[in-house]
Amino acid sequence: MASMSVKHAIAAAKKLRSLQERFNPGGSDIYPALMGDEAITALIPSGNPLSVHILMFTRALREQGTDEQYEKFGRRADNNEIIGTFAQTELGHGTYLRGLEARADYDRGTEEFVLNTPKLSSYKWWPGGLGQTCNYCIFVAQLYIDNEAKGMAMFVVQIRDEETHMPLPGVHVGEIGKKMGLNGVNNGFLGLKDYRVPRLNMLMRHQQVLPDGRFVKSPVSQVSYFPMVFVRCMVARQNSNYLAQAATIATRYSVIRRQSPIEEGQPEPKILEHLTQQMKVIPEIVTAVVYRLAAANLQNMYNETAEAVYRKDFSRLPELHALACILKVATSYDSTYGIERLRQACGGHGYLTAGNLGNIFAMAAPACTYEGENSVLYLQVGKILMKNWSQVLAGRELMPSMAYISECSKMTSFPQWTGSWECLLKAIQYACVGSIRLAFQSYNARVQSAQSQTAAVNYSGLELTKAAELHGRSYVAGNFYQQIVNSPNKHQRSPQFQKVLENMLELHLIQIFFRHLGDILRFIRITEDEISALQRRLEEVLKELRPDAVAITDAFDFNDKILSSALGCYDGNVYERLFEAALKHPLNRKSVPDFFEAHLKPFMKENADNAKKSKL
Numbered sequence: 018m019a020s021m022s023v024k025h026a027i028a029a030a031k032k033l034r035s036l037q038e039r040f041n042p043g044g045s046d047i048y049p050a051l052m053g054d055e056a057i058t059a060l061i062p063s064g065n066p067l068s069v070h071i072l073m074f075t076r077a078l079r080e081q082g083t084d085e086q087y088e089k090f091g092r093r094a095d096n097n098e099i100i101g102t103f104a105q106t107e108l109g110h111g112t113y114l115r116g117l118e119a120r121a122d123y124d125r126g127t128e129e130f131v132l133n134t135p136k137l138s139s140y141k142w143w144p145g146g147l148g149q150t151c152n153y154c155i156f157v158a159q160l161y162i163d164n165e166a167k168g169m170a171m172f173v174v175q176i177r178d179e180e181t182h183m184p185l186p187g188v189h190v191g192e193i194g195k196k197m198g199l200n201g202v203n204n205g206f207l208g209l210k211d212y213r214v215p216r217l218n219m220l221m222r223h224q225q226v227l228p229d230g231r232f233v234k235s236p237v238s239q240v241s242y243f244p245m246v247f248v249r250c251m252v253a254r255q256n257s258n259y260l261a262q263a264a265t266i267a268t269r270y271s272v273i274r275r276q277s278p279i280e281e282g283q284p285e286p287k288i289l290e291h292l293t294q295q296m297k298v299i300p301e302i303v304t305a306v307v308y309r310l311a312a313a314n315l316q317n318m319y320n321e322t323a324e325a326v327y328r329k330d331f332s333r334l335p336e337l338h339a340l341a342c343i344l345k346v347a348t349s350y351d352s353t354y355g356i357e358r359l360r361q362a363c364g365g366h367g368y369l370t371a372g373n374l375g376n377i378f379a380m381a382a383p384a385c386t387y388e389g390e391n392s393v394l395y396l397q398v399g400k401i402l403m404k405n406w407s408q409v410l411a412g413r414e415l416m417p418s419m420a421y422i423s424e425c426s427k428m429t430s431f432p433q434w435t436g437s438w439e440c441l442l443k444a445i446q447y448a449c450v451g452s453i454r455l456a457f458q459s460y461n462a463r464v465q466s467a468q469s470q471t472a473a474v475n476y477s478g479l480e481l482t483k484a485a486e487l488h489g490r491s492y493v494a495g496n497f498y499q500q501i502v503n504s505p506n507k508h509q510r511s512p513q514f515q516k517v518l519e520n521m522l523e524l525h526l527i528q529i530f531f532r533h534l535g536d537i538l539r540f541i542r543i544t545e546d547e548i549s550a551l552q553r554r555l556e557e558v559l560k561e562l563r564p565d566a567v568a569i570t571d572a573f574d575f576n577d578k579i580l581s582s583a584l585g586c587y588d589g590n591v592y593e594r595l596f597e598a599a600l601k602h603p604l605n606r607k608s609v610p611d612f613f614e615a616h617l618k619p620f621m622k623e624n625a626d627n628a629k630k631s632k633l
């Protein structure tokens with residue numbers, strides 16, 4: 018599987034190169050890499066072994082290396098003359114980067130770094146493509162000068178001979194084993210023993226080690242985390258894509274499959290006529306759209322921040338970090354749960370490999386873990402919200418994506434309930450700010466009682482997580498509202514199209530309201546009649562969107578090769594394709610399976626003989 022994936026990945030990478038040259042000659046924009054990776058990944062159901070090379074290795078060289086280092090390594094990596102990965106996670110540590118054990122000791126006598134993974138737990142473990150594909154990697158290690166720890170640093174390390182692909186002396190490298198999915202990616206392990214690299218193999222755009230061993234600290238240590246921010250932005254877009262693919266499959270299947278009359282004596286309807294089926298499928302279509310728009314916003318913000326960082330302006334890093342964390346978490350959680358809901362909406366056939374929903378789930382699910390485990394990132398955002406709440410208390414302005422927190426903090430109570438979109442959006446924001454205030458009271462009380470920040474974060478973790486989750490909901494819903502109601506190009510839309518978008522906004526806001534009704538009722542009084550009115554509107558908007566469901570998913574424009582699903586094929590010949598796939602199964606090559614003579618027949622005969630004996 019790995020070799021097939023590499024073959025496909027190389028073919029697709031070549032295609033990508035020609036597309037880039039045609040549509041984005043010499044451009045550094047992220048989209049070609051993203052589209053390239055998406056295209057390659059989508060065409061390789063077992064995952065793209067070049068993903069981390071495209072998304073992390075090449076970018077780390079460009080963003081963390083000096084111009085000279087880019088000339089020496091980056092250009093060859095961009096041109097796919099060398100293939101690398103990003104080796105940060107270890108067998109013993111993934112989240113807690115300060116606990117990483119791999120070390121780089123500077124030898125000023127030879128102006129080299131001596132790299133070691135001192136224990137088994139120090140082995141790099143997980144990097145994509147590390148097992149067999151890559152001949153280089155970015156090796157993340159704790160930097161030591163005269164045995165004094167200086168923090169994390171990144172090193173360009175060649176791990177295999179460029180001609181023979183043999184692991185180099187001092188390198189122990191291989192595949193970590195079968196996974197739930199992505200088995201074409203050859204995630205690998207890497208051990209280094211007294212492996213020497215020249216001083217100039219340490220990426221030194223932001224921090225330097227001079228020949229005599231003097232260390233020049235980075236102006237902002239967090240800029241070394243930038244490669245992770247980029248992939249978190251990618252995940253937001255990639256996972257909204259996975260959800261859109263699954264929604265397309267389930268929607269098409271739901272208008273082909275007929276089951277169970279709604280009125281006695283009537284013919285069996287398409288299953289999408291059942292209201293409960295509409296509630297399983299249509300909100301997922303809308304969620305895919307909502308996150309795709311949010312991810313596009315985030316991508317633009319990433320581009321702007323990356324250019325600023327290149328100019329040594331680090332001012333926007335904190336906001337990008339907060340948004341990249343919350344969107345990576347929200348998109349990966351909601352897409353993973355949404356794809357499983359869509360699989361279940363397809364009944365038994367949803368469980369068939371031919372439907373491809375299982376594989377889409379297996380591609381989407383690990384995004385809840387890699388690039389920052391989701392609950393750790395929720396806590397990251399929770400910590401940032403605590404800092405911002407202190408700013409609110411001090412009367413200071415907040416970053417634009419958190420401005421609503423300031424506005425809501427000035428409200429002494431929630432205004433009269435109207436049920437309008439603005440009211441629903443404000444309710445989610447108001448509940449978020451209420452949760453932040455409660456979390457801060459707990460957190461601050463702990464800090465005041467002399468608990469350390471990390472301990473206070475841990476013991477306030479549940480409330481911090483809730484506040485972070487609601488912040489994500491507020492941001493995503495607010496972005497969708499702005500795009501539908503206040504977009505500058507709204508007047509270029511046909512009235513029919515605008516109506517469909519407004520129906521999607523109505524559904525999203527009401528769905529989020531009901532998902533967080535408990536959180537909202539803690540801070541806002543809403544009567545039973547007002548809640549029942551929203552229930553009616555939910556049922557109504559599902560009915561309104563039902564006729565548009567197929568058109569919206571067709572507009573995602575996935576061709577059959579990308580969906581790779583007998584349930585979601587464009588021509589709708591589901592049963593014929595399911596049967597065609599079944600007949601291809603190896604067990605159908607013979608009428609009598611080999612195991613009959615070898616196992617089944619003797620087993621049944623033995624039971625029959627025993628039965629006869631027991632009768633005697």
Ligand SMILES: CC/C=C\C/C=C\C/C=C\C/C=C/C(=O)SCCNC(=O)CCNC(=O)[C@H](O)C(C)(C)COP(=O)(O)OP(=O)(O)OC[C@H]1O[C@@H](n2cnc3c(N)ncnc32)[C@H](O)[C@@H]1OP(=O)(O)O
Nearest residue numbers: 054068105111112114239242245251252255338387388389
């Ligand atoms: C298109 C296809 C897309 C995707 C699929 C295809 C390919 C990719 C597939 C897989 C690739 C996977 C790669 C990986 O998984 S790479 C390894 C990823 N590992 C992590 O993300 C580690 C997660 N851990 C953390 O982030 C750590 O907790 C942290 C680095 C945050 C450090 O925590 P620590 O406790 O040491 O410090 P904190 O106090 O939490 O933070 C200090 C300070 O720094 C700020 N901060 C933290 N992170 C960032 C950041 N990324 N950017 C900017 N700023 C950051 C934090 O807010 C604190 O600030 P302050 O409070 O002001 O001091």
Ligand SMILES: Cc1cc2nc3c(=O)[nH]c(=O)nc-3n(C[C@H](O)[C@H](O)[C@H](O)COP(=O)(O)OP(=O)(O)OC[C@H]3O[C@@H](n4cnc5c(N)ncnc54)[C@H](O)[C@@H]3O)c2cc1C
Nearest residue numbers: 103104105106110111112143144145383387388389390392
């Ligand atoms: C498919 C896939 C591809 C990957 N690709 C790469 C790659 O290319 N390069 C790379 O370097 N890494 C890669 N990784 C590794 C990934 O980055 C780590 O798995 C991830 O960072 C989580 O770390 P961990 O696995 O050590 O889990 P841990 O950090 O051990 O987490 C285990 C549990 O402990 C909890 N926990 C940990 N810390 C805290 C805390 N401070 N507070 C509360 N709870 C906490 C977590 O929430 C989680 O529930 C990949 C992983 C996967 C699954």
